[in-house]
Amino acid sequence: MSLINRLASDQADFEQRLSALLDRGDEQSRDIDARVAEIIAQVRARGDAALLDYTRELDQIRCGEVAELEVPATRLHGALEALDGEARQALEFSAQRIREYAERQREGDWHYEDDYGNRLGQRVTPLDRVGVYVPGGRAAYPSSVLMNVVPARVAGVGEIIMVVPAPGGVVSDMVLAAAALAGADRVFTLGGAQAVAALAYGTDTVPPVDKIVGPGNAYVASAKRQVFGQVGIDSIAGPSEVAVLTDGSLDPEWAAMDLFAQAEHDEMAQSLLVCSDPDYLDRVEKAIEAHLDGQPRADIIRASLAERGGLIQSRDLADGAAIINRIAPEHLELAFADPEAVLPLIRHAGAIFMGHHSPEAFGDYCAGPNHVLPTAGTARFSSPLGVQDFQKRSSVIHCSAHGGRALVSASEKMAEIEGLAAHARSAALRGGGEQG
Amino acid sequence: MSLINRLASDQADFEQRLSALLDRGDEQSRDIDARVAEIIAQVRARGDAALLDYTRELDQIRCGEVAELEVPATRLHGALEALDGEARQALEFSAQRIREYAERQREGDWHYEDDYGNRLGQRVTPLDRVGVYVPGGRAAYPSSVLMNVVPARVAGVGEIIMVVPAPGGVVSDMVLAAAALAGADRVFTLGGAQAVAALAYGTDTVPPVDKIVGPGNAYVASAKRQVFGQVGIDSIAGPSEVAVLTDGSLDPEWAAMDLFAQAEHDEMAQSLLVCSDPDYLDRVEKAIEAHLDGQPRADIIRASLAERGGLIQSRDLADGAAIINRIAPEHLELAFADPEAVLPLIRHAGAIFMGHHSPEAFGDYCAGPNHVLPTAGTARFSSPLGVQDFQKRSSVIHCSAHGGRALVSASEKMAEIEGLAAHARSAALRGGGEQG
Structure with a gap:
């Protein structure tokens, strides 16, 4: 061969x-999907209790409550301080270059005025809270922590919650050090579909996030697919x-x-x-x-x-x-x-x-550029993870009394064609200038 | 009450x-999901033949082959020419304003040089081929055609394939006129999950696309979820x-x-x-x-x-x-x-x-701004449809012999930490300057 x-x-x-x-x-496996659906349903229904059950069973961790699974800030910073010089330098060098590239991706607001004095634009805001899934187990990937956390931080995300499974209670100090360096706000030693469910729906201890990013095994991938809509997700790697x-x-x-x-x-x-x-x-x-x-x-x-x-x-x-x-x-x-x-x-x-x-x-x-990239031919239609994934746009439409009048007749005609009379009337009310 | x-x-x-x-x-309904999974499997396996069967059954259209379901360009342009003056003006006014806003969203390439002479950047390219789903049946929404097709055109998408169901063979002339005005390349009177499956996987007659956008009923939404990964999709409205x-x-x-x-x-x-x-x-x-x-x-x-x-x-x-x-x-x-x-x-x-x-x-x-917007609270993490949805980014990394050397030791150290020796060696080979 x-x-x-x-x-x-x-x-x-x-x-x-x-x-x-x-x-x-x-x-996709239907067996995995069904098992994951059950895990998500349990975490939604029973919150911390279900999270504890699954973590004890699947990760063989003994603990009395979910709060014990949060890694204290002192331990995160301790892990960073304890690094040998070369490792710390490599992490900082990498983080700095990832940050520099990400900063150039940040989208900004813009607006323009049309011929009638209406102001149109785009407003860009960061996500409130993001969850970052970091794989644990056999291999430790501090680079994955940097690549997911740094652009979120650059985007201005309010709070970054990281989860990393710790089978048998073991978690990589390099991963914790990278979390401290990149600026994760809170870290829980949770993993699998149960961690994704907790991030998507929240429990008493784990706050719900708006988007979940980061790679994982087939259970994690299935869970991300299933909670999509409740929260945003990055691509399935x-x-x-x-x-x-x-x-x-x-x-x-x-x-x-x-x-x-x-x-x-x-x-x-x-x-x-x-x-x-x-x-x-x-x-x-x-x-x-x-x-x-x-x-x-x-x-x-x-x-x-x-x-x-x-x-x-x-x-x-x-x-x-x-x-x-x-x-x-x-x-x-x-x-x-x-x-x-x-x-x-x-x-x-x-x-x-x-x-x-x-x-x-x-x-x-x-x-410098992100290592989270579209796989399996999806580069035909998708992009590297970037700051854009942690921001969202809102359109802004500000018509003046005068300028708004210029939009009335086209709006009325289109609404008429589409059979939507209240749309037409709502537009027409703006045809008389100042409100009566 | x-x-x-x-x-x-x-x-x-x-x-x-x-x-x-x-x-x-x-x-989401498991019944609908199962029915849609069957439709997708049939279209993947039997192509045009399955597409014809479903279209005959679900849309009550009599026809001998799928090619007959393509709307000829002459009919599209005829529909546009036949519009009364007011309707044409409203459509053109709307399309022009949507185009103006979209043009400001177009992302461009950029690059910069780091301190070592390495060139880093982002390259933006349009999608090759996009499918636009337009609902048919009781109501006709030409505005939806404009909002989906115009930004794709502005992005520079190579080919835009539109599908619109025509129950009983009836399709709205306003929708066809909007397709002609917005610049759809080909239009098929196909709908439902079978149209989504055909666009995702292609048949002898319908070319496969890279992304599918546009609103539809529960079957269309389920089909979009299921083909996600094979193609990109916009949000589920x-x-x-x-x-x-x-x-x-x-x-x-x-x-x-x-x-x-x-x-x-x-x-x-x-x-x-x-x-x-x-x-x-x-x-x-x-x-x-x-x-x-x-x-x-x-x-x-x-x-x-x-x-x-x-x-x-x-x-x-x-x-x-x-x-x-x-x-x-x-x-x-x-x-x-x-x-x-x-x-x-x-x-x-x-x-x-x-x-x-x-x-x-x-x-x-x-x-001017797009009317395809995040619903159901998803504005927490997602954005209006825009030109960005029809472009994708590639990272570009161009190290010089000299500049590349500056990245060797951090790469080696990180690879060592992650236990990936070939990564370390691949980096180290660039440490000697010109290749040997």
Whole structure:
């Protein structure tokens, strides 16, 4: 069995093979959905009591009340203070760069006057309260804390509630330190669908939020789908993906390592490389072979590459770009000496890493742009997490007595066409100038 | 039975009564969801054949193939040409103002350089293809066509596919005229969950789109929820709502008519008015009584006001604003002589109509801002439909050989903390400058 799939776009079954490679299966499970629906119903009905029951059962935490699951501010700041110098510097460097990028995304108010003296505009306000879900368990991802909390803080969100499961009572000090650094207001060691339900509906102890962001397992994803409408949610994250488009100018070892960096996340992660030169694809395959065994997470990488990885031979650059647009990858590396010349060919990608010196790994941590990106082809219609996700717009319409008159006849006519007489009359009342 | 509910915020059961009034019930029905899941599965599996079966059965249309359900461009333009002068003028006036507002929303690219010579930015691109669902049947809403199609066009969407059900083969010429004016590329007389499924997955005749927008009945709403992920969707629209906040300076007849204009949409529509002066609330109630019988849609208005309408007495202005923020209404009228002084108190509303001369009816048609707005309290976390809904952002990260080196050590350290060795190595390879 080969290390990684080989495809070529001039093969008759290419579209079929590419589709099979990209297919993530049906992510939703009716069993999980039903179980999650029950958890949400219990938390809505019984609040803290249900939350305690599930947390004891699923996370094996002994505690008498939910308030004990809140991490005291002193512990958060203690975790930050206790970091070694290098770790603290890496966290602060990353947070600062994420903040700088986010600050440029902040939307502002604007308005203009039409020809009649009516004032029209857009008002932007932050969300009142946001919930950030941070995965716990085996791996600790402080970068995920920064990427979700920092833009919320930059947007001006009133209060940020973080939840992180602590199976057996264990929670990562790095995650707590990142929460303190990024500025989470309160942290609860809660997880799973029960944490999402508590954030959506509130309990006596956990305050209800307006939006829930952050990645989680299939139960968390199902819970987010189910509470959508009651609260806002960010996108449902699928397995992570990278696609490298290159003319063969990227050192094959660098290419292999960039593919490994994606594949090591988990076995469902996807690493693709597209190039028109079959000899280069051979060299990358050899580099994969040469470097794979030295990887600490070689087993995961091997499974990911064999099942979901691909070296794809395109006809030419235009064809390669078309394949990328078909994939709409979460991460795209344009590994060319002059990537700016290739960029106009790209329509869909969550984040685009330009040239040979912008590996996707920078984007995971400290490049500045958010690492929460649209997966599973959703870059066709959605965007990276950003400050915009923590603000909302209101339209503002301010007609003067004079200016309002200019809108009466069109409003009346449209209302008449739509058979809505009170609309017409409500508009017409403004036709006489000052109210009578 | 009184015409409209009366509440006062100083009553002990106020929060309970307000919650009951705002409660929309559980909008999702498991029966509808199951039926819709079957329709989607059939359209995915059998394409045009399933689409034809459902359209024949549910819309009583006789036709041999789906292509016959496409409205020819000549018919669209014929409908526009055939409009009488006043109707055409109203449509064009509205479309022009919606376009002007939308153009100010268009997001642009930006980038900046960090201290190390790395270039970071955001690239904005339009969606390739969008589907617009327009309700058919009893009522025709050309305004809805303009509000959904115009911002997509302004965003630069490649192709706009509109669907509108035509029960018994009948479709509104006004809707077709609006489609021609707004610039829909193709129009199919298809509706229901089957139209949503066809747009999401494509059939031989209906091309697959990247996002589906537009209001519909419970089947359409369920279908949009179920195809979310495969395509993007706008929000799920609930019943329309208005809240009027006033100091009593709005003529009670005008107030009554503004409430009627909301209530006449349907029996679930919600009309609320908040004021600290009980005498004023009495006067508005009298005006409702005086003018209701004259309304062509009096029965709908009566049912809506009795079931879901409310005149709410607040303690004072600050309390009134707090009630508004609790409601987070789709439409808010600030009926004050100086509404600018009140605006800072408002945190959540889809569209804000300022002063006495900005009735919500202007916003439905020709004020300029979009009439597709967050309902059911979702203005707490979501925004009016806009150009932003038809664009997506990609992050762009372009490190130079020199600048990239500045990101290596933080990336390595963070990757080490997260246990991701290939991430660390991928970053470290960029530490040596030019590739080897």
